[in-house]
Amino acid sequence: MLRGEGVFLYDSEGRSYIDCAAATFNLSLGYGHPAxxxxxxxxxxxxxxxxxxxxxxxxxxxxxxxxxxxxxxxxxxxxxxxxxxxxxxxxxxxxxxxxxxxxxxxxxxxxxxxxxxxxxxxxxxxxxxxxxxxxxxxxxxxxxxxxxxxxxxxxxxxxxxxxxxxxxxxxxxxxxxxxxxxxxxxxxxxxxxxxxxxxxxxxxxxxxxxxxxxxxxxxxxxxxxxxxxxxxxxxxxxxxxxxxxxxxxxxxxxxxxxxxxxxxxxxxxxxxxxxxxxxxxxxxxxxxxxxxxGQPAFLANVRAVGDRIMQRLNDLRTRFPQVGDVRGVGLMIGFELETAAGEPDVALTNHLAGVAMNHGLILRTSRYGFGNVLKIRPPLTLTMDEADLICDRLEDMFQKELT
Missing domain, CATH: 3.40.640.10 (Type I PLP-dependent aspartate aminotransferase-like (Major domain))
Structure with missing residues (x-):
């Protein structure tokens, strides 16, 4: 990785990724916030x-x-x-x-x-x-x-x-x-x-x-x-x-x-x-x-973009049965991957986390790879367009990997 800006991370091959883990959830203001x-x-x-x-x-x-x-x-x-x-x-x-x-x-x-x-x-x-x-x-x-x-x-x-x-x-x-x-x-x-x-x-x-x-x-x-x-x-x-x-x-x-x-x-x-x-x-x-x-407008945006991601994940859940429970508050969001019997699908969770970078996303799993939850916790500076871009890329990944 060479540099980051906002929610994006750029590597030495010229590729960019939306960091849905905010660098292990540390970057509340994203990469390189000027202030x-x-x-x-x-x-x-x-x-x-x-x-x-x-x-x-x-x-x-x-x-x-x-x-x-x-x-x-x-x-x-x-x-x-x-x-x-x-x-x-x-x-x-x-x-x-x-x-x-x-x-x-x-x-x-x-x-x-x-x-x-x-x-x-x-x-x-x-x-x-x-x-x-x-x-x-x-x-x-x-x-x-x-x-x-x-x-x-x-x-x-x-x-x-x-x-x-x-x-x-x-x-x-x-x-x-x-x-x-x-x-x-x-x-x-x-x-x-x-x-x-x-x-x-x-x-x-x-x-x-x-x-x-x-x-x-x-x-x-x-x-x-x-x-x-x-x-x-x-x-x-x-x-x-x-x-x-x-x-x-x-x-x-x-x-x-x-x-x-x-x-x-x-x-x-x-x-x-x-x-x-x-x-x-x-x-x-x-x-x-x-x-x-601490600015009210900043926190209101966190709630708004979080609601948008939750809405779109719940829509994806209706179309991809592997997506189980969707839960979150603000930009603290996660969703489960499950088998047809409703059991945790750890293998699929790790697979999706592994291929996510091919779709321009950085995703983290729960329990150090022993869990079945994919987490979406990007920097809090996320815009509505960037929230939709995350969900568009997730949908593209699901289409290729889950169908």
């Missing part, structure tokens, strides 16, 4: 890096901006992290110290990061299989996955068993000392699972009843991906902490943050700070990103 590039250049002329022991204008500005746009209960920001794994691990440490408890509840298909603690607490056995020792205290519970409900229920009559039965996991599968529930509001690597209405209200009530901290991993859903600044806003729930990374850097700056309530504040700095956390270049990029993404 982000200029902010980095301007900051580089002044000061590139500073120990996080000192205050600085870019960092202080970023803290203020994040508090201003976050749910009103989140008033503290920790920026001494430079990636999503570190942000999630820090939020868990804060919950453990604040509650005096240890265990962490996560979902079966969750992907919380690549550090040893995060790989251990994430779902999926293949994530942990090679390692002789994993971090203790993880309690994995079924996802709110209505299309393939673990409890074989229908949403109309299930009574939200995916929340109610967590009580059993606490009683029988934990130590009884649960510090936090960590959940992606819409699963990233796990298959773009969108929880049903009422799920997060019930989960919030469950956590309050048991003195458990509710942590939203918004590393993929945050910073406008759902058409709101945070998915927490879309679902109408205030978590005790939100973790951010990826899209916060706009066009690829390496920045992450932990937003917390007052209760989780106070973890001594020596327990969680990293070499390139609170980097000034990254903070400068993040400030510009928040300014752009």
């Amino acid at each position: 982000v590039i200029q902010a980095i250049k301007d900051q580089a002329d002044r000061l590139i890096h500073l120990t996080s022991s000192f205050q600085s204008e870019p960092i202080n500005e970023l803290v203020g901006r994040l508090v201003a746009v976050s749910p009103k209960n989140l008033t503290k920001v920790h920026l001494k992290v430079s990636g999503g794994s570190e942000a999630n691990e820090g939020a868990i440490k804060m919950a453990q110290v604040a509650t005096g408890k240890r265990d962490v509840i996560t979902m079966f298909r969750s992907h919380l990061g690549q550090s040893m603690m995060m790989a251990s607490l994430s779902g999926n056995a293949f994530r942990k299989e090679p390692f002789p020792i994993i971090y203790p205290g993880g309690v994995h519970v079924p996802d709110p996955y209505c299309h393939r409900c673990f409890y074989k229920q229908r949403r109309e009559t299930c009574g939200l068993l995916c929340v109610e039965r967590i009580e059993d996991f606490v009683e029988f599968a934990s130590t009884g000392r649960v510090a936090a529930v960590v959940i992606e509001p819409i699963s990233g690597n796990g298959g773009n699972i969108v929880p049903p209405d009422g799920y997060f209200e019930a989960l919030r009530a469950f956590c309050d009843e048991h003195g458990i901290m509710l942590i939203f991993d918004e590393i993929q859903t945050g910073v406008g991906r759902t058409g709101r600044m945070f998915a927490a806003e879309h679902f109408g729930v205030e978590p005790d902490a939100i973790t951010l990374a990826k899209g916060l850097g706009g066009s690829g700056a390496q920045v992450a943050a932990i937003l917390t309530s007052e209760r989780l504040a106070g973890l001594p700095g020596h327990h969680h700070s990293f070499t390139y956390g609170a980097n000034l270049l990254a903070a400068a990029a993040a400030n510009v990103t928040l300014d752009i993404v």
Whole structure:
């Protein structure tokens, strides 16, 4: 690959691709956004890096901006992290110290990061299989996955068993000392699972009843991906902490943050700070990103182009039976590939992801190739014409590969 511009990536053979993965979902403002590039250049002329022991204008500005746009209960920001794994691990440490408890509840298909603690607490056995020792205290519970409900229920009559039965996991599968529930509001690597209405209200009530901290991993859903600044806003729930990374850097700056309530504040700095956390270049990029993404018209466009893609995918679903459930919010979209019997078709999913570049698309699959969901999460700068172009190319691919 030689260069990128907006939603497009260009290779050494002169071919162009629409990046429906936004470079592993990092590029909320696409490739080479001029305002982000200029902010980095301007900051580089002044000061590139500073120990996080000192205050600085870019960092202080970023803290203020994040508090201003976050749910009103989140008033503290920790920026001494430079990636999503570190942000999630820090939020868990804060919950453990604040509650005096240890265990962490996560979902079966969750992907919380690549550090040893995060790989251990994430779902999926293949994530942990090679390692002789994993971090203790993880309690994995079924996802709110209505299309393939673990409890074989229908949403109309299930009574939200995916929340109610967590009580059993606490009683029988934990130590009884649960510090936090960590959940992606819409699963990233796990298959773009969108929880049903009422799920997060019930989960919030469950956590309050048991003195458990509710942590939203918004590393993929945050910073406008759902058409709101945070998915927490879309679902109408205030978590005790939100973790951010990826899209916060706009066009690829390496920045992450932990937003917390007052209760989780106070973890001594020596327990969680990293070499390139609170980097000034990254903070400068993040400030510009928040300014752009925070514009009402920008977020309205994310919702509009996301709706267009969802409409066209549902149309394709009526014509190609291999396309199963289509789900998403904003530009956090995924669709399942299924056999004639309705079972996950992992082989077909990987095949389509492999040939997509022949059709000018870059697509990612779920669960590192073990899942049956293709994901559409392009940069948030996507225009309506580009949204239609994605769908035109998908339709062309389906015509050639599925008929």
